[in-house]
Amino acid sequence: MNAAADMNAAPRRSLLGRFSDFLYRRPTFYLLLLLVPPLLWFGAVYIASLLSLLWQSFYTFDDFTMLVSHTLTLANYAQLFQPANFDIIVRTLTMALAVSLFSALIAFPVAYYMARYATGRTKAFFYIAVMLPMWTSYIVKAYAWTLLLAKEGVTSWFIHLLGLDAVLEFLLGIPGIGGNTLSTSNIGRFFVFTYIWLPFMILPIQAALERLPPSLLQASSDLGANPWRTFRHVIFPLAIPGIAAGSIFTFSLTLGDYIVPQLVGPPGLFLGNMVYVQQGAIGNMPMAAAFTLVPIVLIAVYLSIVKRLGAFDAL
Amino acid sequence: MHSEKASVWLKIAAWGGLVFLHFPIFIIALYAFNTEESAFSFPPPGLTTKWFAVAFSRADVLDSILLSLQIACIATVIAMILGTLAAAALYRRNFFGKESITLMLILPIALPGIITGLALLSAFKTLDVSPGVMTIVIGHATFCVVIVYNNVVARFRRTSHSLIEASMDLGADGWQTFRYIILPNLGTAMLAGGMLAFALSFDELIVTTFTAGHEKPLPIWLLNQLTRPRDVPVTNVVALMVMLVTMIPVLLAYLLTKGGEDVAGSGK
Amino acid sequence: MTTVVEFSNVSRHYGEVRAVDRVSLEIAEGEFFSMLGPSGSGKTTCLRLIAGFEQLSEGRVIIEGRDATGLPPYKRNVNTVFQDYALFPHMNVLDNIAYGLMVKGVGKKERRSRAEEALAMVALSDYASRKPAQLSGGQRQRIALARALVNRPKVLLLDEPLGALDLKLREQMQSELKSLQRRLGITFIFVTHDQTEALSMSDRVAVFNKGRIEQMDSPRNLYNRPSTAFVAEFVGTANVIGGALSERLSRAGKSFALRPEYVSVNGADTSGDIRMGGTVRDVQYQGANTRYEIELEGGAVINASEANAFHGNDSGPRAGQQVSVSWHSDAMVELQGGASL
Numbered sequence: 001m002n003a004a005a006d007m008n009a010a011p012r013r014s015l016l017g018r019f020s021d022f023l024y025r026r027p028t029f030y031l032l033l034l035l036v037p038p039l040l041w042f043g044a045v046y047i048a049s050l051l052s053l054l055w056q057s058f059y060t061f062d063d064f065t066m067l068v069s070h071t072l073t074l075a076n077y078a079q080l081f082q083p084a085n086f087d088i089i090v091r092t093l094t095m096a097l098a099v100s101l102f103s104a105l106i107a108f109p110v111a112y113y114m115a116r117y118a119t120g121r122t123k124a125f126f127y128i129a130v131m132l133p134m135w136t137s138y139i140v141k142a143y144a145w146t147l148l149l150a151k152e153g154v155t156s157w158f159i160h161l162l163g164l165d166a167v168l169e170f171l172l173g174i175p176g177i178g179g180n181t182l183s184t185s186n187i188g189r190f191f192v193f194t195y196i197w198l199p200f201m202i203l204p205i206q207a208a209l210e211r212l213p214p215s216l217l218q219a220s221s222d223l224g225a226n227p228w229r230t231f232r233h234v235i236f237p238l239a240i241p242g243i244a245a246g247s248i249f250t251f252s253l254t255l256g257d258y259i260v261p262q263l264v265g266p267p268g269l270f271l272g273n274m275v276y277v278q279q280g281a282i283g284n285m286p287m288a289a290a291f292t293l294v295p296i297v298l299i300a301v302y303l304s305i306v307k308r309l310g311a312f313d314a315l
Numbered sequence: 316m317h318s319e320k321a322s323v324w325l326k327i328a329a330w331g332g333l334v335f336l337h338f339p340i341f342i343i344a345l346y347a348f349n350t351e352e353s354a355f356s357f358p359p360p361g362l363t364t365k366w367f368a369v370a371f372s373r374a375d376v377l378d379s380i381l382l383s384l385q386i387a388c389i390a391t392v393i394a395m396i397l398g399t400l401a402a403a404a405l406y407r408r409n410f411f412g413k414e415s416i417t418l419m420l421i422l423p424i425a426l427p428g429i430i431t432g433l434a435l436l437s438a439f440k441t442l443d444v445s446p447g448v449m450t451i452v453i454g455h456a457t458f459c460v461v462i463v464y465n466n467v468v469a470r471f472r473r474t475s476h477s478l479i480e481a482s483m484d485l486g487a488d489g490w491q492t493f494r495y496i497i498l499p500n501l502g503t504a505m506l507a508g509g510m511l512a513f514a515l516s517f518d519e520l521i522v523t524t525f526t527a528g529h530e531k532p533l534p535i536w537l538l539n540q541l542t543r544p545r546d547v548p549v550t551n552v553v554a555l556m557v558m559l560v561t562m563i564p565v566l567l568a569y570l571l572t573k574g575g576e577d578v579a580g581s582g583k
Numbered sequence: 584m585t586t587v588v589e590f591s592n593v594s595r596h597y598g599e600v601r602a603v604d605r606v607s608l609e610i611a612e613g614e615f616f617s618m619l620g621p622s623g624s625g626k627t628t629c630l631r632l633i634a635g636f637e638q639l640s641e642g643r644v645i646i647e648g649r650d651a652t653g654l655p656p657y658k659r660n661v662n663t664v665f666q667d668y669a670l671f672p673h674m675n676v677l678d679n680i681a682y683g684l685m686v687k688g689v690g691k692k693e694r695r696s697r698a699e700e701a702l703a704m705v706a707l708s709d710y711a712s713r714k715p716a717q718l719s720g721g722q723r724q725r726i727a728l729a730r731a732l733v734n735r736p737k738v739l740l741l742d743e744p745l746g747a748l749d750l751k752l753r754e755q756m757q758s759e760l761k762s763l764q765r766r767l768g769i770t771f772i773f774v775t776h777d778q779t780e781a782l783s784m785s786d787r788v789a790v791f792n793k794g795r796i797e798q799m800d801s802p803r804n805l806y807n808r809p810s811t812a813f814v815a816e817f818v819g820t821a822n823v824i825g826g827a828l829s830e831r832l833s834r835a836g837k838s839f840a841l842r843p844e845y846v847s848v849n850g851a852d853t854s855g856d857i858r859m860g861g862t863v864r865d866v867q868y869q870g871a872n873t874r875y876e877i878e879l880e881g882g883a884v885i886n887a888s889e890a891n892a893f894h895g896n897d898s899g900p901r902a903g904q905q906v907s908v909s910w911h912s913d914a915m916v917e918l919q920g921g922a923s924l
Contacts, residue, residue: 016488016490017488017490019489019490020488020489020490020491020655021488021489021655021658023489024488024489024655025653025655031404031408031410034400034401034403034404035400035401035404035416037396037397037400038397038398038400038401038404038420038460039416041393041397041456041457041460042419042420042457042460045435045438045453045457046419046422046423046431046434046457047419048438049431049434049435049437049438050430050434052434052437052438052441053430053433053434053437053438056437056441106332106335107332109325109328109329109332110328110329110332110333112325112329113321113325113326113328113329114329116321117321117325126329126333127569128566128569129333129336129337130333130336131565131569132562132565132566133336133337133340135511135514135515135561135562135565136340136518136558136561136562137517137518137520137534137554137557137558137561138518138519138520138521138534139518139520139534139537139538139541139557140343140518140537140554140557140558141339141340142541143343143537143541143550143554144339144340144342144343144554145339146541147339147342147343147346148339148342152356152357153356153357154342154357156357157357157358195335195336195339198332198335198336199336202332248425252425252426252427253427255427256426256427256428256429256430256521257427257429257521258429258521259520259521259538262542263541272427272429275429275433276429276524279433279436279525285437285440288433289433289437292429292430292433292434295426295427295429295430296426296430299425299426299427475667475669477665477666477667477669478669478671478672480634480636480656480663480665480669481663481665481669481670481671482671482682482686483635483636483655483656483657484634484635484636484656484657484661484662484663484731485657485662485682485683485686485730485731485734486657486683486686486687486734487657487682487683487686488655488657488686491686495682495685495686496671499673500672500673
């Protein structure tokens with residue numbers, strides 16, 4: 001350190017030093033000092049916005065003038081239960097549940113293999129291989145599927161190659177999940193959702209299985225349980241918190257999505273689309289606000305269910 | 316018991332899962348080199364690199380990339396400051412309301428983006444703030460805080476508190492302890508959190524659609540291309556670029572926190 | 584002798600819990616002072632009050648004649664060797680040692696030479712550029728010691744510094760610490776739950792129990808003249824005699840400590856003036872000694888310990904056998920706090 005730097009540093013240090021002394025003697029003040037910026041940000045930006053949204057859901061929207069007035073009403077919430085709107089809720093909820101279930105099914109073997117059998121480099125490879133798609137751009141992933149499901153696209157090429165055209169025809173023929181082509185069917189949409197949220201399911205299950213001590217499995221086989229029984233009575237129950245934790249993501253993310261339903265699948269709005277349309281094209285912010293309460297309530301209910309399955313310990 | 320060898324079926328299912336995760340990504344990479352101009356037929360009739368040159372000479376593409384980089388950088392800096400402060404305040408002491416504060420930090424990524432987006436939009440409208448770069452940044456910073464927080468708080472918990480006591484014991488005041496002990500130990504975790512926050516911000520779409528106004532950051536540019544499928548080849552190239560830009564910070568974050576469990580389960 | 588650390592009526596409360604309860608003590612300059620007690624007895628809290636990591640609730644802590652209340656750790660001329668060593672993982676050994684000098688603004692040259700000197704003192708000069716993670720437990724321990732001593736503190740605080748080492752290394756470090764302390768003339772305040780460690784190293788020992796000091800004395804007095812049943816049983820092993828047995832010895836209402844080695848079985852030592860019959864309940868062979876658990880006539884149980892002479896065979900009494908035990912009445916030390924047992 002040269003002399004000039006010392007001269008510059010000396011007064012600054014003593015000021016900071018005195019400030020440190022002050023903070024040291026008042027730990028509560030120090031804590032407050034740390035907390036004020038994030039609290040201010042979250043309070044002023046986030047919580048205030050959420051509350052303003054909630055407040056606006058009670059405003060009145062005039063269908064003729066297309067204007068919002070500040071008269072408070074419960075009409076928006078009553079509208080949620082109109083059959084058309086109720087359909088939207090049921091449609092979205094069904095998809096969210098189906099996607100959660102199916103991604104758990106695909107995720108489990110991957111997570112199980114990662115946690116129990118993969119070691120060293122294989123494990124690191126698997127970990128990165130799951131993490132990268134998780135962080136890959138959502139819109140790029142959705143776009144990839146429009147390529148995959150396109151007419152004459154990759155999927156139909158493979159199905160043709162494997163001679164599975166009849167199977168596809170059959171699947172598309174099933175009312176409810178089928179459609180004219182994969183890209184306009186519910187089953188296509190279902191695959192896209194599953195794909196996009198799958199990594200969010202794998203990692204929590206893997207983490208839950210990782211915590212399972214090998215001695216427990218040895219104890220089970222020692223006690224004469226065959227592999228299937230060990231799986232059913234020891235491994236699977238202990239993986240449930242992980243599955244539940246993962247399903248929070250798959251459920252919540254599907255419930256609020258409005259891009260995938262626009263790109264893939266049959267007509268018919270999802271909750272997210274409804275919010276988007278009400279707010280954007282129609283300009284009915286109060287109705288959009290009321291609609292956002294639906295996923296919040298559904299997620300709250302869902303959380304209270306999975307909390308009992310130990311999901312929060314596995315997050 | 317299947318001892319320590321995985322059964323063939325499990326192996327197939329596990330590797331099959333990985334293939335499922337990566338096949339669409341591979342297709343994006345492949346189509347970026349497609350010679351065909353307006354269709355998605357498979358296999359591609361031929362491969363070329365000419366679309367990269369085309370994409371990078373397009374002003375709208377470059378503008379979107381620069382805008383997204385700018386937004387991600389500012390949002391990351393804000394998130395790193397707020398997330399680190401919150402982690403420093405919350406990692407050790409228990410006090411009334413601590414749980415609620417943690418919940419509040421997680422909420423922006425736990426709730427569907429559409430709720431955060433609409434809430435911000437409604438607030439901006441009420442306050443007569445016109446949407447633009449700053450409103451996008453505000454939204455992004457809000458949901459990025461928790462990413463930094465998760466990484467930093469995990470590092471705080473793994474760093475023995477006696478290090479801080481040892482430093483003060485040896486004569487370092489609070490500022491010196493922060494500078495010579497806390498910061499070097501926290502540095503990589505903060506950086507890793509920042510990388511992930513950057514990746515998240517760079518390609519976030521849902522909240523952005525509500526807060527962007529007339530601005531067109533990269534994800535919105537891409538979305539517009541999808542609903543109006545003109546110049547497919549440029550779209551393919553941009554999709555590949557977006558993917559690569561997010562992969563690099565995520566990989567760096569992984570390397571920075573290797574050996575710890577910081578990144579796992581840190582959410583979106 | 585001058586006092587370097589003084590506690591007057593010091594308490595530390597955590598809500599309802601009194602971790603330290605009205606403790607007063609004086610530690611002299613150059614003394615090797617130990618704080619001994621089970622975990623949760625308040626000894627570590629006392630150490631942390633001296634270091635400045637904790638603030639007291641009542642009373643006064645005086646260091647070098649100055650009231651240290653509210654003084655942060657970095658303004659106290661004391662240094663600590665931590666239980667987990669707390670070496671800075673991102674710095675090499677030399678930088679760790681020089682840290683205290685660096686933050687105090689000591690010039691680079693002097694810093695380096697003093698750190699190297701301290702490193703030589705703990706015989707680890709070859710390890711200057713290693714990172715803490717590349718050292719063994721014993722080496723880390725020495726580095727932690729050097730890092731504290733390089734600041735030439737008036738008082739060195741040691742918080743169970745040998746707890747993580749294995750037995751052989753621990754014994755070696757004990758004698759090294761003791762000779763280091765003599766050489767440097769620094770006051771050592773040593774916290775431990777290991778009574779042998781405290782007895783063998785210290786000039787004086789304070790025995791802590793439930794936030795209070797039970798007894799503060801030289802190791803010899805602590806062992807030979809325990810003042811309470813707790814001290815008698817925590818420092819070494821002791822028979823605490825009270826109740827019916829005291830009555831039989833016509834000392835009703837009083838209680839006494841009696842070391843097992845002062846109890847003689849089957850008249851091996853004839854000097855004892857108290858003699859009783861009993862039945863051997865249990866025999867434990869302990870190498871140097873054999874421990875007998877004997878039920879006396881009238882119900883009380885007493886432990887006796889006999890040094891094993893070189894017999895080549897075991898000829899001592901066995902479990903179930905009738906024996907006579909004897910001891911000298913002067914070997915019984917009267918305890919405060921009346922009768923127990």
